[in-house]
Amino acid sequence: MECNCKKSDLSLIEPVLEEYGDVKGSLITILQHAQEIYGYLPVDVLYRIADRIGSSPAQVMGVATFYSQFRLKPVGKYLIMLCQGTACHVNGSEKIEEALCRELNISDGETTDDGLFTLKAVSCLGCCSLSPVMMINGETYGRLTPAKAIEIINKLREESIS
Amino acid sequence: MKIAVGEGSCGIAAGAAKVYEALEAKISETDAFLTVTGCIGMCYLEPIVDIYEGEELLKRLVRVTPEDAEKIIAFVRGDGEAVKDIEIKDEDKAFLSQQTRIALRHCGIINPEKLEEYTDTDGYKALEKVLKTMSPEDVIEEIKTSGLAGRGGAGFPTWFKWNAARQSEDDEKYLICNADEGDPGAFMDRAVIESDPHNLIEGMLIGAYAIGAKEAIVYVRAEYPLAIERLKNAIRQAEEAGYLGDNILGSPFCCKMRIKAGAGAFVCGEETALIESLQGERGMPRLKPPFPAQAGYWYKPSNINNVETFANVSWIILNGGEAFSAMGTENSKGTKVFALTGKIRKGGLVEIPMGKTLRDVIFGIGGGIRDGKQFKAVQMGGPSGGCIPAELLDTVIDYKALGATGAIMGSGGVVVMDETTCMVSMAKFFLDFTAKESCGKCVHCRIGTKRMLEILDRIVKGEGKQGDIELLEELCLAIKDGALCGLGQTAPNPVLTTLRYFRNEYEAHINDKKCPAHSCADLVTYSIDQDKCRGCTLCSKKCPADAISGTVKSVHIIDANKCIGCGSCYNACRFGAVTRD
Numbered sequence: 001m002e003c004n005c006k007k008s009d010l011s012l013i014e015p016v017l018e019e020y021g022d023v024k025g026s027l028i029t030i031l032q033h034a035q036e037i038y039g040y041l042p043v044d045v046l047y048r049i050a051d052r053i054g055s056s057p058a059q060v061m062g063v064a065t066f067y068s069q070f071r072l073k074p075v076g077k078y079l080i081m082l083c084q085g086t087a088c089h090v091n092g093s094e095k096i097e098e099a100l101c102r103e104l105n106i107s108d109g110e111t112t113d114d115g116l117f118t119l120k121a122v123s124c125l126g127c128c129s130l131s132p133v134m135m136i137n138g139e140t141y142g143r144l145t146p147a148k149a150i151e152i153i154n155k156l157r158e159e160s161i162s
Numbered sequence: 163m164k165i166a167v168g169e170g171s172c173g174i175a176a177g178a179a180k181v182y183e184a185l186e187a188k189i190s191e192t193d194a195f196l197t198v199t200g201c202i203g204m205c206y207l208e209p210i211v212d213i214y215e216g217e218e219l220l221k222r223l224v225r226v227t228p229e230d231a232e233k234i235i236a237f238v239r240g241d242g243e244a245v246k247d248i249e250i251k252d253e254d255k256a257f258l259s260q261q262t263r264i265a266l267r268h269c270g271i272i273n274p275e276k277l278e279e280y281t282d283t284d285g286y287k288a289l290e291k292v293l294k295t296m297s298p299e300d301v302i303e304e305i306k307t308s309g310l311a312g313r314g315g316a317g318f319p320t321w322f323k324w325n326a327a328r329q330s331e332d333d334e335k336y337l338i339c340n341a342d343e344g345d346p347g348a349f350m351d352r353a354v355i356e357s358d359p360h361n362l363i364e365g366m367l368i369g370a371y372a373i374g375a376k377e378a379i380v381y382v383r384a385e386y387p388l389a390i391e392r393l394k395n396a397i398r399q400a401e402e403a404g405y406l407g408d409n410i411l412g413s414p415f416c417c418k419m420r421i422k423a424g425a426g427a428f429v430c431g432e433e434t435a436l437i438e439s440l441q442g443e444r445g446m447p448r449l450k451p452p453f454p455a456q457a458g459y460w461y462k463p464s465n466i467n468n469v470e471t472f473a474n475v476s477w478i479i480l481n482g483g484e485a486f487s488a489m490g491t492e493n494s495k496g497t498k499v500f501a502l503t504g505k506i507r508k509g510g511l512v513e514i515p516m517g518k519t520l521r522d523v524i525f526g527i528g529g530g531i532r533d534g535k536q537f538k539a540v541q542m543g544g545p546s547g548g549c550i551p552a553e554l555l556d557t558v559i560d561y562k563a564l565g566a567t568g569a570i571m572g573s574g575g576v577v578v579m580d581e582t583t584c585m586v587s588m589a590k591f592f593l594d595f596t597a598k599e600s601c602g603k604c605v606h607c608r609i610g611t612k613r614m615l616e617i618l619d620r621i622v623k624g625e626g627k628q629g630d631i632e633l634l635e636e637l638c639l640a641i642k643d644g645a646l647c648g649l650g651q652t653a654p655n656p657v658l659t660t661l662r663y664f665r666n667e668y669e670a671h672i673n674d675k676k677c678p679a680h681s682c683a684d685l686v687t688y689s690i691d692q693d694k695c696r697g698c699t700l701c702s703k704k705c706p707a708d709a710i711s712g713t714v715k716s717v718h719i720i721d722a723n724k725c726i727g728c729g730s731c732y733n734a735c736r737f738g739a740v741t742r743d
Contacts, residue, residue, distance in 0.1 A: 025460075027442035028425050032384070066444040066601075067425035069384050086347035086541065086577040087503035089591050095683075095728045099706045102726070123385065123426070124346040127175035128503040129205035129510070140175040146706035146728050 008042040017052045040071045076111040076118040081135045085124030093132040099146035163194040164214040170201025176208035184228035194238045200357020202270025203511030222250040263513045264497050265473035269357035277399040280360040288476035293413040301372040307483030309495030314468030315572045317561040326455035327373035330463035337375040338466040341382040344428035345544035348575035350499040351469035355389040359396035365472030370417045373465050378419040428599035432647045433466040446601045447647035490516035494560035504578035507532040521555040535580040543572025545592045546652035548659030568659040584681035585664040590618035592656035606644030622682045626672035683727030692717045694739035701731035
């Protein structure tokens, strides 16, 4: 089956398909590897996976959209993972989210026009004692206030310009 | 001397890895030896560094920064006073001394990356005992004596599940560990895997032997990369040492183990949904019966238990089921691990015998509410559980007593709330979670939670209508009746319990358009008292929305149109000049 979308380098996924293509029940594992390779799940890659494992593209899409780990769009330079755990919520994560959305002019799951920031609300990051918490490209920022969160964003923005 | 840095996920987030690096750079100046441990469970004091002389813990250092490395090195070299200011206080020592640790008994003590540290304690002795002296039936009998019940939430007797899987005749059986800890605010399973992975492996092997499985699978949340890495390492070590694979410890028992990383779906905590996910499908629950014990993974007999359940097994085998059942209450035996978070002074992991009260946990161990605020409620059991108010603080922790309050034991998430927490907004938070996580299979759950969320959203925005409470109640009951799995059946619990204990807050939002906790931004207005304002400019500096105008030493004014109601100014003002209504 063909799809008329942006072309990805499909050869990158072949070793993964080689290893797992015939192991039944491996779709999630294949998608996890694909996301690691491409940074997200491009549609043409999903078609290729479906073709190889003998499944329909709809079935593969169904699994890809079911789990929160998978994304169908590329992410910005900085991926802001804002913790939505209960402890963070009780300690004001909603206000952090509002402040970030306002500052970046995006909502949850979106990327800024300049491609710098993607905001993603995630389930508990497990740093409850530092709540509210966000993690940006692996770095944890804890005990946030709306002002502190914006300060961090501005700093990253300046860093990326300079 | 041994210097051990606590490197669980939360310790690392608090900076433990940087502390380790700083120590590593200097350790060669001494004859001490630097190592890591898992999570000791005192999250509020992370990063934590322990200094041992042989087996003896000489010093426990807390909130350690990389700059403290100098002091630690000085201590190792003989300056007894060097670490005085970062030493744990007696008050904080009580956090651990009030606990009884079984599932967590090695956590924060041994190095989770070293097999020999596990075997030097009591590691794999239970497996040896089982394989050399016990039949599978003996094992099930011992677990029955212990009274161990599933620690993942439902509290179903473990022996019963094992026995059912044992009774199902098939060449192929599977033992599965549910490590898809999705409940926001619970992290005990992660702590066990990160801090004591071999204990999980041993418990699973004993379970596999009991039911007759030759393959064991651990389904772990992908959000737990460190847990996955340490478990992978532990499985490899166990294979090399002959604890996993063919003819384990020279017996006829063979079992292999693998990890499957989940991809983020709360519903996969439900055992049949987890099985679907293991098979690479969307994690949607199956109709029961048949139960997994009859037709589970690939429709073969399967047994699924939670991490904490398995973490108790080796202890029970070594110490006897009676020793375990001696702890606890009539209907709940042994200990339970709780993840204590929220507005608590001392947050962390707490393992106590069943039968203690919520007050013991929150005020005795957790030190009560922080910042001198008042306790308001505690959420037990996450999105499937409920809020328990202050007047029920003396409720005993057991499955039945907690169930009677409308909450559940759940996996052990304990989120403490103070007077500033709005209970309607809290209920909305949980509904938002379950609405997003509903797999969509059952109409009541898929659409019902969405409608409930819309009503709650309206209420917190001050647009609640007469009849909303009754409509919520009707929806709650319909969803409970109409959903197939535990997610849907329990999704209304947070709303039902807050309606039961905090109905007045719902009424205040709907009738008076007020949020009694001053938390809902749309229902609170901030203004500045002209007589009290000194013009210090602090509030305008803190305002994230540039809503406050004024210059130094002049009275400041909040522009109501720009104000987002975040309360930053209220918290910042040192003169009590910012008022709210």
